[in-house]
Amino acid sequence: xxxxxxxxxxxxxxxxxxxxxxxxxxxxxxxxxxxxxxxxxxxxxxxxxxxxxxxxxxxxxxxxxxxxxxxxxxxxxxxxxxxxxxxxxxxxxxxxxxxxxxxxxxxxxxxxxxxxxxxxxxxxxxxxxxxxxxxxxxxxxxxxxxxxxxxxxxxxxxxxxxxxxxxxxxxxxxxxxxxxxxxxxxxxxxxxxxxxxxxxxxxxxxxxxxxxxxxxxxxxxxxxxxxxxxxxxxxxxxxxxxxxxxxxxxxxxxxxxxxxxxxxxxxxxxxxxxxxxxxxxxxxxxxxxxxxxxx
Numbered sequence: 001x002x003x004x005x006x007x008x009x010x011x012x013x014x015x016x017x018x019x020x021x022x023x024x025x026x027x028x029x030x031x032x033x034x035x036x037x038x039x040x041x042x043x044x045x046x047x048x049x050x051x052x053x054x055x056x057x058x059x060x061x062x063x064x065x066x067x068x069x070x071x072x073x074x075x076x077x078x079x080x081x082x083x084x085x086x087x088x089x090x091x092x093x094x095x096x097x098x099x100x101x102x103x104x105x106x107x108x109x110x111x112x113x114x115x116x117x118x119x120x121x122x123x124x125x126x127x128x129x130x131x132x133x134x135x136x137x138x139x140x141x142x143x144x145x146x147x148x149x150x151x152x153x154x155x156x157x158x159x160x161x162x163x164x165x166x167x168x169x170x171x172x173x174x175x176x177x178x179x180x181x182x183x184x185x186x187x188x189x190x191x192x193x194x195x196x197x198x199x200x201x202x203x204x205x206x207x208x209x210x211x212x213x214x215x216x217x218x219x220x221x222x223x224x225x226x227x228x229x230x231x232x233x234x235x236x237x238x239x240x241x242x243x244x245x246x247x248x249x250x251x252x253x254x255x256x257x258x259x260x261x262x263x264x265x266x267x268x269x270x271x272x273x274x275x276x277x278x279x280x281x282x283x284x285x286x287x288x289x290x291x292x293x294x295x
Contacts, residue, residue, distance in 0.1 A: 026050065044205055049167060051066070092118060121172075141195075223235075232276075
């Protein structure tokens with residue numbers, strides 16, 4: 001009986017350690033996909049973020065924010081901002097600015113919190129509406145859904161990992177209608193991948209959908225993604241019969257059309273964000289494929 005009690009205590013202690021993970025830890029690393037809006041398309045790059053080097057500002061202990069943009073994140077640069085964590089609350093400040101609260105993991109279901117991320121459009125009041133869990137390599141962690149009645153886009157946090165928009169980007173996505181986007185790809189702890197966004201196959205992407213990719217002469221068609229209405233437009237150089245198929249990165253078929261029209265449009269309204277593959281089979285049985293990011 002005594003052994004059973006000891007085992008239960010150990011199990012509870014282990015479970016508790018999962019739920020008290022700190023975000024501001026110099027052993028943590030995040031990869032974040034960033035969309036950069038252009039007049040008719042969006043380019044995508046991946047940035048890695050980590051926190052290091054204790055710094056005292058206004059009597060408070062911060063860590064500096066560092067960024068790397070190479071695939072193997074060998075070169076790091078100071079991002080010009082700082083973070084600190086205290087009592088399960090995380091604060092962020094830029095070099096010449098005031099700090100703002102970007103996380104509060106003390107909430108209970110139904111609680112509200114005012115967040116003021118300096119990177120977001122403005123401060124916002126969020127309510128903790130749902131709590132479920134996601135699987136990581138070290139067990140399950142809580143995922144929180146926070147909402148605001150004024151905005152349709154919810155905010156999602158994973159305990160110890162942060163926002164699904166990226167660790168320093170909490171609340172940046174909920175306003176909607178703003179050009180650009182942030183998406184958490186992966187989070188590492190002690191050089192081990194703890195969490196990978198299930199909608200993405202890799203932890204690093206480079207310039208997906210840039211000008212050379214969308215409008216290149218080496219392909220017999222051009223593709224434009226119109227984010228405001230979640231629509232893919234395909235423009236062909238010639239009018240001839242061809243088969244066009246769109247699939248998710250996991251291989252699930254989204255659309256299949258046979259047409260000789262020089263312009264085709266496909267709605268992805270209601271579909272998940274992520275990478276999609278456009279396959280065009282021409283009369284000469286030549287298959288041409290390209291990837292496009294949907295967000």
